[in-house]
Structures are given as structure tokens and as C-alpha cells.
Amino acid sequence: MEMGELLARRLSRIEASDIREILKLTEGRQVISLAGGLPDPRVFPREELAEITREIIEERGEAALQYSPTRGVTAFLEVLRGFLAQRGVRVAGDDGLLVATGSQEALFLAGLALVNPGDIVVVEKPTYLAAVNVFRFFQARLVPVRLDEEGMDTVELERVLREAEERGERVKMVYTVPTAQNPSGVSMSMERRRHLMELASAYDLLVIEDDPYSYFMFEETDFTFLKTLDTEGRVLYLGTSSKILTPGLRLGWAVGPEPIIAAMETAKQTVDLHSSTLSQFIAMEAMKRGIVDRTARRAREIYREKRDAMLEEMEAHFPRGTRWTRPVGGFFSFVYLPEGMDAKEMLPEAVEKYQVAYVPGYSFYVDGTGRNTMRLSFSFPPVDVLREGVRRLARFLQDKMK
Numbered sequence: 001m002e003m004g005e006l007l008a009r010r011l012s013r014i015e016a017s018d019i020r021e022i023l024k025l026t027e028g029r030q031v032i033s034l035a036g037g038l039p040d041p042r043v044f045p046r047e048e049l050a051e052i053t054r055e056i057i058e059e060r061g062e063a064a065l066q067y068s069p070t071r072g073v074t075a076f077l078e079v080l081r082g083f084l085a086q087r088g089v090r091v092a093g094d095d096g097l098l099v100a101t102g103s104q105e106a107l108f109l110a111g112l113a114l115v116n117p118g119d120i121v122v123v124e125k126p127t128y129l130a131a132v133n134v135f136r137f138f139q140a141r142l143v144p145v146r147l148d149e150e151g152m153d154t155v156e157l158e159r160v161l162r163e164a165e166e167r168g169e170r171v172k173m174v175y176t177v178p179t180a181q182n183p184s185g186v187s188m189s190m191e192r193r194r195h196l197m198e199l200a201s202a203y204d205l206l207v208i209e210d211d212p213y214s215y216f217m218f219e220e221t222d223f224t225f226l227k228t229l230d231t232e233g234r235v236l237y238l239g240t241s242s243k244i245l246t247p248g249l250r251l252g253w254a255v256g257p258e259p260i261i262a263a264m265e266t267a268k269q270t271v272d273l274h275s276s277t278l279s280q281f282i283a284m285e286a287m288k289r290g291i292v293d294r295t296a297r298r299a300r301e302i303y304r305e306k307r308d309a310m311l312e313e314m315e316a317h318f319p320r321g322t323r324w325t326r327p328v329g330g331f332f333s334f335v336y337l338p339e340g341m342d343a344k345e346m347l348p349e350a351v352e353k354y355q356v357a358y359v360p361g362y363s364f365y366v367d368g369t370g371r372n373t374m375r376l377s378f379s380f381p382p383v384d385v386l387r388e389g390v391r392r393l394a395r396f397l398q399d400k401m402k
């Protein structure tokens, strides 16, 4: 059978990541990877999870091992509302709440529910690759807006919106990671958050606020969620247990206008009926018993130490002419090399000769630019390995820039 003809055409819109191919080279070698964004397993509260899982299965197994509602386990939805309220995410009385299989599924459901081919979606430049792939899958037209140390440049956003309007086009939504962004680690300033919401109101936009990292910021930062600033029902907020508990539970959540959540629920029925009942019971207990709070505090300590180690090595060893972001949270720093350098072309040499890997930054740019950038992750390697990895990369860059 001719497999090319067999496969549905829609998948061809998603590029298989060529980075994965390069990273395969790292397997089984002494390569230090600053590429992936895996959580540090030291953060996982394994003993406590083992204990509550046993308890749940023994004492409430009839419900916890059973099918459950598409929206989510009713008791978990209640606990989740409290959890979000405690963190300052405003859940309005008429907001809907949906549990998803990771926030990735929530994004996919939002795509299913909201994006028609040709719809214009604004994203940050750089932005989160897995979100880009969802929007591409649904044939959105992606428009990038630049980002700096204060997050998305809302003045440029305003220009993009105005120009679209002048062409008789309408921007449908903005996707943003406003707090400790992936891949840059920066947060959007309060001024820009307010400006973004004003623009959303003036241009009738939906805003998707993707928030995996706000639960463990490295410094006391004063910010308000877009969801909380929103008074007009324009924000769809996505959260996840992946970085504050474990990604293996595959649990995320979406909060937003009830008609959108209802459409996502309908879509979810066809995708997976519901997210793992058992995972929801586990996460619910972990929230109730303060395990999530303790894990988030631990995550903050562990990742802050690693961020500091990475920044220290970069400051000491990276060559003049390079610059990088100072992450206020999350897993990543974003590096800018001098114009003309090509981090993608350089990667095989970094892996083979210097035994260090990173993700070329162009993948996070939807307009094909960003060739001179790279994303470095500090989340996974132990501190000493991380330091050595950054020093190897520094030597590589020094040699390339001689």
C-alpha cells in the first residue's frame, strides 16, 4: 500500500521536528543537553503520591477507577476553583472550568473549538512551539509580535491590529505566556498587561493566557493575571499540574467564558471522553493536603538555584556580543548571538565536538527569523552538570566568534 496516499493530509502541516533528529545524536554519548525542558525529578513528591494513590485506590477505587464526566471529576473541579482563587486567578461566576489531559490538550481543544482556516492569531516572537503547532494544525495565520524584557511589545501589537483593520481583516485572538514565558523566561509588565486588555477590548479579541510557571516565580514579582484583569470575558486561561506536581499525571485546566468551555467540552467528548479519573483524584488530594503548595515551593528553590548557576556561568564565560534573558521563573533562558550567526547550522558541531546541545531559537519564531538565537534549559541537569554544559557552550561560542 502507498503510505503517502494513505495518510491524511492535515498532518503534513506540522513539521516533524528536525531538532529531535539532532538530539538523537545526544543519546548514549557524553553530551550535556540544555535542550529539553524536562522537570527535575527531584521535584516530584514520590512518597506522598505513592501513599495517596494507594489510599485512593483502596478506599475510593470504585469511583477513582471509573469513567467520569467530560468536564472533570466534580469534586476536583471544586478544589481547582479554590486553588485558582487562592493564587489570584479570578474565576467569574459565569466562567466555565474544564479539566484536560495536560494544558496541551486544552490548547488543542481551544483550536478545535475556536480556529477556522485563515483566522489570524497573534503570538509572541519567540513563542511556545507546541502552541504554534496547534494553531498550524487548524490552519490559522500566525502573526508574530516582538517580545523584550517586559514581555510582548503591545505597541507593536497595536500597530498590527490597526494595520489588519485597515486591510479589512480581523485578528481573532492573541496567544501569550505572560508570566515566566517559554522560551524567554521573561514576564509581561503590568503596564503592558493593561494595554493588552485595552486592545483586546477595542479590537474585540480573545486572549489565551497559557500559565504553566506562575506558581513558582523566583523573585517576588507583582503581577496580575490577564484572566483577573479581564472584565469582559475575553480571556481563556490555561493551567497545568505538569511543573508543580508531575507531567506524567497529564492534567491541565482551562477557565474561561462558558460558551467556549462548553464547545471545548463537546470537542473533548470526541477526543478522549474525559481525562484520567485516577489522575484527577490524585491531584485533588495533593492539592487538598498541601502537597502541591510544598512541591511548588520546592520547585522554586531547586529551579532558582539552577537558574542562578546558569546565569553565573554565562556572565563569566559567554563571549562579548552575545546577550541573554534573565528568567524570572520557568525553565529557560533565551540567547541572542550576533546577527549573521546561525544557531541551527552550528548545532551538529556543538553536539559532536563540544558535547553540548541546545535548541536553535528559530523554531520559536513563526516568521522564519531568529536564526541567531538559541534556547537554553536549566531545569533538568544537576547543578554541576549544568555548569559544565554552559562552560562547554561558552567555549564553542568563543571559538565560533574568534
Ligand SMILES: *Cc1c(COP(=O)(O)O)cnc(C)c1O
Pocket (backbone or CB within 6 Å): 101, 102, 103, 104, 105, 128, 177, 182, 210, 211, 212, 239, 240, 241, 242, 243, 247, 251, 252
Ligand atoms: C510546560 C508548558 C506547558 C505544559 O504543558 P502540559 O501539556 O500541561 O504538560 C504548557 N505551556 C507552556 C508554555 C509550557 O512551557
